[in-house]
Amino acid sequence: MSSIKNLQKRLDKILDKLESQEFLHNQGLGNEIGFYVFDYPAEHELVVREHLQLITQKLQQRGRSFASINLFNCIIELLQQRNLLQRAFQLQQERGDEALFNALKGPLEQNRMADFIADKANLEQSQFILLHGLGSAWPMIRGHGLLNALHAKVGAVPTVLFYPGEYDGTMLKPFGRIESNNYYRAFKLVP
Template sequence: MNKAQISELQDRLEAIEPKLQSEGFLNNKGLGNEIGFYIFDYSPKAEVLVNEQLDMICQRLEKRGRKFIHLNLFDVLLEMLESRKLLEKAFQLHKVKGDEALLKALKGPLDQKRIAEFLIKKIEPNSQDFVLLSGLGSCWPLLRGHSLLNALHADMGDTPLVLFYPGSYTGLELHPFGIIDSANYYRAFELVPHKKLSIQK
């Protein structure tokens, strides 16, 4: 990332907290009757910076008494496997047979619908002002952003949800990591839009 990209990301990170506390965000205003799902996309190279800033934002919001839940999706997947006594078996399978065998074996236990159901039980949407999800990059390709959001759609009600996405989001398509030739359609809102950079003549 160059200096301009880092500066723009820092500006966007600083805009997250005011957005999460805004009346429009909390009450789903101005969304045209669409569900309040938001995406904050960023370069995977900035993963550490984003996580550090997100932790600080969450600490400040907790001190202000805001009711929300922040879940790391990788931790959620580990918890799911542990709850079904599959975590140690998964480690052993990966050690012996590698990535492809592990992905194939976990396709059923970590079906997107099952993950969504597990998340909803942890989240309890009606008890939260909003929900923050991070850690998606560590779960790929076991978990895909567009598939997860689609699976959660019916059960979140009016509770806003923000997915922190390591890649790029065009407003219509999710591109994982910005280097993988995979465009996945999903219609959500940009939590903090990117600045439109002027073109130098």
């Protein structure tokens, strides 16, 4: 089966999973936190984005209360709040990507991002959290680092990371190409 057909079959199962009682109430997880990864081939990013828009519209129409958070937009908002965005643009122009990456390690540290996301998610009102846009935010935000930092912040609110790459149940492989030693234990949203 082609990768796009396989992906489409998996995408078509997301809505039912998000509305299931098992997902919404963290049932059947063996006392583990309800963190999920939906991995997909990075070359199909636009297909996933479109499907995610469709899913969020349906969930809103059905009265679900949830947070859909674009991680790249979080970087922009956080830098704007700290009056760093224009300086970051200028630094990147003058000194390049590596200098920018090094300068933003502190302001975009994973625990700061996790606090920002938890606030943005309005945890008291959200049944679950959908995190997306990681491909645009990488390497400023790393999937395993962010999920580790979010554990203590979101409590029992089920959280899904849409991940452009591969996830085998223990290791995240960014874009399906970059080998990294980044153990993370979560559940696959749709195997």
